[in-house]
Amino acid sequence: xxxxxxVLGALAPHPPHLVYAENPPQNEPRAECGWxxxxxxxxxxxxxxxxxxxxxxVLMSPHWRTYVGFHxxxxxxFKGLSVDPIFPNLFRYQYDLKVDVPLxxxxxxxxxxxGLAAKMMRNxxxxxxxGTIVSCHMINPAWDIPIVGISSHAVSAYFxxxxxxxTMKTLAEATREAIAKSGQRxxxxxxxxxxxxxxxxxxxxPEDMSREHIYHHxxxxxxxxxxxxxxxxxxxEVLDLMTDFTEQAxxxxxxGALSWLLHTLNVPxxxxxxxxxxxxxxxxxxxxxxxxxxx
Ligand code: 2XP
Ligand code: FE2
Numbered sequence: 001x002x003x004x005x006x007v008l009g010a011l012a013p014h015p016p017h018l019v020y021a022e023n024p025p026q027n028e029p030r031a032e033c034g035w036x037x038x039x040x041x042x043x044x045x046x047x048x049x050x051x052x053x054x055x056x057x058v059l060m061s062p063h064w065r066t067y068v069g070f071h072x073x074x075x076x077x078f079k080g081l082s083v084d085p086i087f088p089n090l091f092r093y094q095y096d097l098k099v100d101v102p103l104x105x106x107x108x109x110x111x112x113x114x115g116l117a118a119k120m121m122r123n124x125x126x127x128x129x130x131g132t133i134v135s136c137h138m139i140n141p142a143w144d145i146p147i148v149g150i151s152s153h154a155v156s157a158y159f160x161x162x163x164x165x166x167t168m169k170t171l172a173e174a175t176r177e178a179i180a181k182s183g184q185r186x187x188x189x190x191x192x193x194x195x196x197x198x199x200x201x202x203x204x205x206p207e208d209m210s211r212e213h214i215y216h217h218x219x220x221x222x223x224x225x226x227x228x229x230x231x232x233x234x235x236x237e238v239l240d241l242m243t244d245f246t247e248q249a250x251x252x253x254x255x256g257a258l259s260w261l262l263h264t265l266n267v268p269x270x271x272x273x274x275x276x277x278x279x280x281x282x283x284x285x286x287x288x289x290x291x292x293x294x295x
Contacts, residue, residue, distance in 0.1 A: 008048060009292070010288060011190050012191055014134035014135045014191045015285060016084045016093075018039055019093065020206065022039060026093050035207075035280060037276050038276055044276070049140055054187035055146075055185045056146055056148060057146070060151075060152060060261070061255075062191065064152060065152055067158065070111055070117070071121045071151040072107060072108045073099045073149035076101050078096075078124075078128050080127055080128070081094055093133055097133075097147060098143075103182050103186075104120065105120060108120055111170075114170050114173065131192075132149050134191075152257060161254075164254075164256050165239065175260070190257035193285045195249035197282055199281050212281075219250075222251070223277070225241070230274065239263075242258070249284075274286060275287040
Protein backbone atom coordinates (compact mmCIF):
# COMPACT_ATOMS: atom_id res chain seq x y z
CA UNK A 1 0.00 0.00 0.00
CA UNK A 2 1.20 3.53 -0.70
CA UNK A 3 2.19 5.79 2.20
CA UNK A 4 -0.51 8.17 3.35
CA UNK A 5 -0.17 11.90 2.97
CA UNK A 6 -1.20 15.06 4.77
CA VAL A 7 -2.55 17.15 1.89
CA LEU A 8 -3.44 20.28 3.88
CA GLY A 9 -3.43 21.62 7.43
CA ALA A 10 -5.67 24.40 8.73
CA LEU A 11 -6.64 26.46 11.70
CA ALA A 12 -10.43 26.59 11.34
CA PRO A 13 -12.19 28.25 14.30
CA HIS A 14 -15.76 27.41 15.19
CA PRO A 15 -17.84 30.47 16.17
CA PRO A 16 -21.42 29.30 15.55
CA HIS A 17 -22.18 32.85 14.40
CA LEU A 18 -20.52 32.08 11.06
CA VAL A 19 -22.95 29.25 10.33
CA TYR A 20 -25.85 31.38 11.56
CA ALA A 21 -24.90 34.25 9.23
CA GLU A 22 -24.69 31.91 6.24
CA ASN A 23 -28.27 30.57 6.65
CA PRO A 24 -27.62 26.95 5.56
CA PRO A 25 -30.69 24.69 5.46
CA GLN A 26 -29.42 22.63 8.44
CA ASN A 27 -29.56 25.61 10.83
CA GLU A 28 -32.96 26.78 12.07
CA PRO A 29 -32.43 30.45 13.04
CA ARG A 30 -32.23 33.00 10.17
CA ALA A 31 -29.77 35.90 9.92
CA GLU A 32 -29.67 39.02 7.77
CA CYS A 33 -25.87 39.14 7.38
CA GLY A 34 -22.78 39.30 9.59
CA TRP A 35 -19.07 38.46 10.09
CA UNK A 36 -18.48 38.67 6.32
CA UNK A 37 -14.69 38.99 6.45
CA UNK A 38 -14.42 35.67 8.27
CA UNK A 39 -16.99 33.99 6.03
CA UNK A 40 -15.15 35.18 2.94
CA UNK A 41 -11.96 33.83 4.50
CA UNK A 42 -13.68 30.46 4.79
CA UNK A 43 -14.63 30.63 1.09
CA UNK A 44 -10.90 30.59 0.37
CA UNK A 45 -10.24 27.66 2.70
CA UNK A 46 -13.19 25.75 1.24
CA UNK A 47 -11.67 26.11 -2.23
CA UNK A 48 -8.27 24.92 -0.99
CA UNK A 49 -9.79 21.89 0.74
CA UNK A 50 -11.67 20.94 -2.43
CA UNK A 51 -8.52 21.36 -4.53
CA UNK A 52 -6.46 19.22 -2.11
CA UNK A 53 -8.98 16.35 -2.47
CA UNK A 54 -8.64 14.84 1.01
CA UNK A 55 -10.25 11.44 1.58
CA UNK A 56 -10.54 12.13 5.32
CA UNK A 57 -10.61 15.21 7.57
CA VAL A 58 -8.94 14.70 10.99
CA LEU A 59 -10.07 17.38 13.42
CA MET A 60 -9.52 18.27 17.09
CA SER A 61 -12.22 20.29 18.86
CA PRO A 62 -11.86 22.24 22.13
CA HIS A 63 -15.54 21.65 22.89
CA TRP A 64 -15.29 17.90 23.15
CA ARG A 65 -13.48 18.10 26.44
CA THR A 66 -12.45 14.78 27.98
CA TYR A 67 -10.78 14.65 31.36
CA VAL A 68 -9.26 11.18 31.04
CA GLY A 69 -7.22 10.93 27.87
CA PHE A 70 -8.10 11.46 24.23
CA HIS A 71 -11.33 10.07 22.84
CA UNK A 72 -12.07 9.37 19.16
CA UNK A 73 -15.44 9.22 17.41
CA UNK A 74 -15.90 5.48 16.94
CA UNK A 75 -19.06 4.82 14.93
CA UNK A 76 -19.45 5.23 11.15
CA UNK A 77 -22.41 7.60 11.31
CA PHE A 78 -23.74 10.26 13.69
CA LYS A 79 -26.93 12.23 13.15
CA GLY A 80 -28.80 14.61 15.42
CA LEU A 81 -29.58 18.13 16.54
CA SER A 82 -26.81 20.30 17.99
CA VAL A 83 -27.85 23.33 20.06
CA ASP A 84 -25.15 25.72 21.21
CA PRO A 85 -25.40 25.90 25.01
CA ILE A 86 -24.35 29.57 25.09
CA PHE A 87 -26.07 30.75 21.90
CA PRO A 88 -29.19 28.59 21.44
CA ASN A 89 -30.76 31.63 19.72
CA LEU A 90 -28.44 31.31 16.75
CA PHE A 91 -27.28 27.69 16.48
CA ARG A 92 -29.76 24.81 16.25
CA TYR A 93 -28.17 22.62 13.60
CA GLN A 94 -29.22 19.23 12.17
CA TYR A 95 -25.97 17.35 11.58
CA ASP A 96 -25.40 14.15 9.65
CA LEU A 97 -21.77 13.06 9.45
CA LYS A 98 -19.65 10.06 8.53
CA VAL A 99 -16.58 8.86 10.41
CA ASP A 100 -13.54 7.01 9.07
CA VAL A 101 -13.56 4.49 11.92
CA PRO A 102 -10.49 2.47 10.78
CA LEU A 103 -8.31 5.60 10.75
CA UNK A 104 -9.75 6.74 14.10
CA UNK A 105 -8.92 3.32 15.57
CA UNK A 106 -5.42 3.43 14.13
CA UNK A 107 -4.69 6.86 15.67
CA UNK A 108 -6.23 5.75 18.97
CA UNK A 109 -4.10 2.61 19.05
CA UNK A 110 -0.90 4.45 18.13
CA UNK A 111 -1.65 7.03 20.86
CA UNK A 112 -2.13 4.30 23.47
CA UNK A 113 1.08 2.58 22.36
CA UNK A 114 2.93 5.80 23.12
CA GLY A 115 1.68 5.68 26.70
CA LEU A 116 -1.21 8.17 26.57
CA ALA A 117 -4.73 7.30 27.68
CA ALA A 118 -6.89 6.90 24.55
CA LYS A 119 -10.36 5.50 23.97
CA MET A 120 -12.87 4.98 21.16
CA MET A 121 -16.25 6.64 21.76
CA ARG A 122 -18.97 4.19 20.66
CA ASN A 123 -22.13 5.69 22.15
CA UNK A 124 -24.67 5.93 19.29
CA UNK A 125 -26.61 8.66 21.15
CA UNK A 126 -23.58 10.87 21.64
CA UNK A 127 -24.31 14.48 20.63
CA UNK A 128 -21.42 15.80 18.55
CA UNK A 129 -20.01 19.05 20.01
CA UNK A 130 -20.63 22.29 18.15
CA GLY A 131 -16.92 22.96 17.67
CA THR A 132 -16.59 19.89 15.46
CA ILE A 133 -19.82 20.70 13.63
CA VAL A 134 -19.10 24.37 12.94
CA SER A 135 -15.53 23.82 11.72
CA CYS A 136 -16.59 20.88 9.52
CA HIS A 137 -19.47 22.88 8.06
CA MET A 138 -17.27 25.90 7.38
CA ILE A 139 -14.57 23.88 5.58
CA ASN A 140 -16.83 21.43 3.78
CA PRO A 141 -20.54 22.37 3.78
CA ALA A 142 -21.31 19.39 1.52
CA TRP A 143 -20.30 17.01 4.36
CA ASP A 144 -19.18 14.49 1.73
CA ILE A 145 -15.78 13.70 3.30
CA PRO A 146 -15.63 11.39 6.36
CA ILE A 147 -13.99 12.76 9.49
CA VAL A 148 -11.95 11.58 12.44
CA GLY A 149 -13.02 13.53 15.54
CA ILE A 150 -10.49 13.84 18.37
CA SER A 151 -11.42 15.18 21.79
CA SER A 152 -9.42 17.79 23.62
CA HIS A 153 -7.94 16.24 26.75
CA ALA A 154 -7.85 18.99 29.36
CA VAL A 155 -4.12 18.61 30.00
CA SER A 156 -3.52 22.35 30.42
CA ALA A 157 -6.20 22.53 33.10
CA TYR A 158 -5.33 19.26 34.85
CA PHE A 159 -1.55 19.68 34.79
CA UNK A 160 0.02 22.70 33.07
CA UNK A 161 0.85 24.09 29.65
CA UNK A 162 4.23 22.39 29.43
CA UNK A 163 2.63 18.99 29.97
CA UNK A 164 0.08 19.97 27.32
CA UNK A 165 2.80 20.74 24.78
CA UNK A 166 4.64 17.43 25.25
CA THR A 167 1.36 15.50 25.22
CA MET A 168 0.28 17.16 21.98
CA LYS A 169 3.62 16.36 20.38
CA THR A 170 3.15 12.69 21.26
CA LEU A 171 -0.43 12.67 19.95
CA ALA A 172 0.82 14.32 16.75
CA GLU A 173 3.44 11.59 16.27
CA ALA A 174 0.71 8.97 16.66
CA THR A 175 -1.48 10.87 14.19
CA ARG A 176 1.31 11.03 11.61
CA GLU A 177 2.17 7.34 11.95
CA ALA A 178 -1.44 6.24 11.57
CA ILE A 179 -2.04 8.51 8.55
CA ALA A 180 1.13 7.20 6.90
CA LYS A 181 0.01 3.60 7.38
CA SER A 182 -3.54 4.34 6.16
CA GLY A 183 -2.31 5.19 2.66
CA GLN A 184 -4.94 7.96 2.50
CA ARG A 185 -4.96 11.65 1.59
CA UNK A 186 -5.78 13.47 4.83
CA UNK A 187 -6.49 17.08 5.88
CA UNK A 188 -5.69 17.94 9.52
CA UNK A 189 -7.64 20.70 11.25
CA UNK A 190 -7.42 22.53 14.58
CA UNK A 191 -10.79 23.99 15.53
CA UNK A 192 -9.97 26.89 17.81
CA UNK A 193 -10.01 30.68 18.11
CA UNK A 194 -6.87 32.63 19.03
CA UNK A 195 -7.53 35.26 21.75
CA UNK A 196 -10.73 34.32 23.48
CA UNK A 197 -12.01 37.14 25.66
CA UNK A 198 -15.78 37.31 25.15
CA UNK A 199 -17.83 40.49 25.26
CA UNK A 200 -19.93 40.88 28.40
CA UNK A 201 -23.06 42.50 26.98
CA UNK A 202 -24.92 41.27 23.94
CA UNK A 203 -26.82 43.25 21.34
CA UNK A 204 -30.44 42.40 20.58
CA UNK A 205 -29.57 41.61 16.96
CA PRO A 206 -26.60 39.17 16.96
CA GLU A 207 -25.49 40.29 13.49
CA ASP A 208 -25.30 43.97 14.48
CA MET A 209 -21.71 44.51 13.38
CA SER A 210 -21.47 47.91 15.05
CA ARG A 211 -20.97 45.93 18.28
CA GLU A 212 -18.38 43.52 16.91
CA HIS A 213 -14.77 44.32 17.76
CA ILE A 214 -11.90 43.15 19.88
CA TYR A 215 -12.26 44.46 23.46
CA HIS A 216 -8.65 44.48 24.59
CA HIS A 217 -5.72 45.82 22.58
CA UNK A 218 -3.29 43.45 24.32
CA UNK A 219 -5.25 40.52 22.92
CA UNK A 220 -5.08 42.01 19.44
CA UNK A 221 -1.31 42.49 19.73
CA UNK A 222 -0.90 38.85 20.76
CA UNK A 223 -3.06 37.62 17.86
CA UNK A 224 -1.05 39.69 15.38
CA UNK A 225 2.24 38.40 16.83
CA UNK A 226 1.17 34.76 16.40
CA UNK A 227 -0.26 35.37 12.92
CA UNK A 228 2.90 37.16 11.76
CA UNK A 229 5.02 34.19 12.88
CA UNK A 230 2.71 31.83 10.96
CA UNK A 231 2.95 34.06 7.87
CA UNK A 232 6.74 33.88 8.07
CA UNK A 233 6.86 30.10 8.45
CA UNK A 234 8.15 30.31 12.02
CA UNK A 235 5.96 27.61 13.56
CA UNK A 236 8.59 26.61 16.13
CA GLU A 237 8.40 30.12 17.57
CA VAL A 238 4.59 29.88 17.65
CA LEU A 239 5.05 26.73 19.74
CA ASP A 240 7.68 28.39 21.95
CA LEU A 241 5.27 31.25 22.71
CA MET A 242 2.18 29.08 23.10
CA THR A 243 2.22 29.05 26.91
CA ASP A 244 2.55 32.82 27.33
CA PHE A 245 0.08 33.51 24.51
CA THR A 246 -2.50 31.13 25.94
CA GLU A 247 -2.26 32.57 29.44
CA GLN A 248 -2.06 36.26 28.51
CA ALA A 249 -4.61 36.27 25.68
CA UNK A 250 -6.90 33.71 27.42
CA UNK A 251 -6.60 31.92 24.10
CA UNK A 252 -8.57 28.86 23.05
CA UNK A 253 -5.19 27.24 22.34
CA UNK A 254 -5.52 25.91 25.91
CA UNK A 255 -7.26 23.02 24.16
CA GLY A 256 -3.92 21.96 22.65
CA ALA A 257 -5.47 21.81 19.17
CA LEU A 258 -3.08 24.29 17.52
CA SER A 259 -0.03 22.64 19.13
CA TRP A 260 -1.20 19.23 17.91
CA LEU A 261 -1.76 20.64 14.41
CA LEU A 262 1.69 22.24 14.15
CA HIS A 263 3.43 19.09 15.38
CA THR A 264 1.33 16.94 13.03
CA LEU A 265 2.53 19.19 10.18
CA ASN A 266 6.09 18.54 11.40
CA VAL A 267 6.46 22.16 12.63
CA PRO A 268 6.18 23.88 9.24
CA UNK A 269 8.83 26.27 8.01
CA UNK A 270 6.91 27.26 4.89
CA UNK A 271 4.72 30.39 5.17
CA UNK A 272 1.13 29.83 6.17
CA UNK A 273 -1.62 31.38 4.07
CA UNK A 274 -3.83 33.67 6.15
CA UNK A 275 -7.29 33.56 4.56
CA UNK A 276 -8.59 36.13 7.03
CA UNK A 277 -8.92 37.35 10.60
CA UNK A 278 -11.94 38.68 12.42
CA UNK A 279 -13.65 39.12 15.74
CA UNK A 280 -16.69 37.15 16.94
CA UNK A 281 -18.19 38.29 20.26
CA UNK A 282 -14.79 39.92 20.81
CA UNK A 283 -12.69 36.76 20.28
CA UNK A 284 -9.87 36.70 17.71
CA UNK A 285 -10.33 34.22 14.88
CA UNK A 286 -7.86 33.44 12.09
CA UNK A 287 -8.54 31.11 9.15
CA UNK A 288 -5.08 29.79 8.28
CA UNK A 289 -3.84 27.19 5.81
CA UNK A 290 -0.59 25.24 5.67
CA UNK A 291 0.66 23.19 2.73
CA UNK A 292 0.56 19.44 3.02
CA UNK A 293 3.55 17.36 4.10
CA UNK A 294 4.85 14.03 2.96
CA UNK A 295 5.10 11.37 5.67
O1 2XP B 1 -16.79 28.71 20.71
C1 2XP B 1 -16.63 29.44 21.64
O2 2XP B 1 -15.69 29.26 22.40
C2 2XP B 1 -17.57 30.52 21.87
N1 2XP B 1 -17.56 31.10 22.93
C3 2XP B 1 -18.51 30.88 20.80
C4 2XP B 1 -18.26 32.15 20.14
C5 2XP B 1 -17.19 32.65 19.63
C6 2XP B 1 -15.93 32.03 19.71
O3 2XP B 1 -14.92 32.43 19.36
FE1 FE2 C 1 -14.94 27.64 21.28
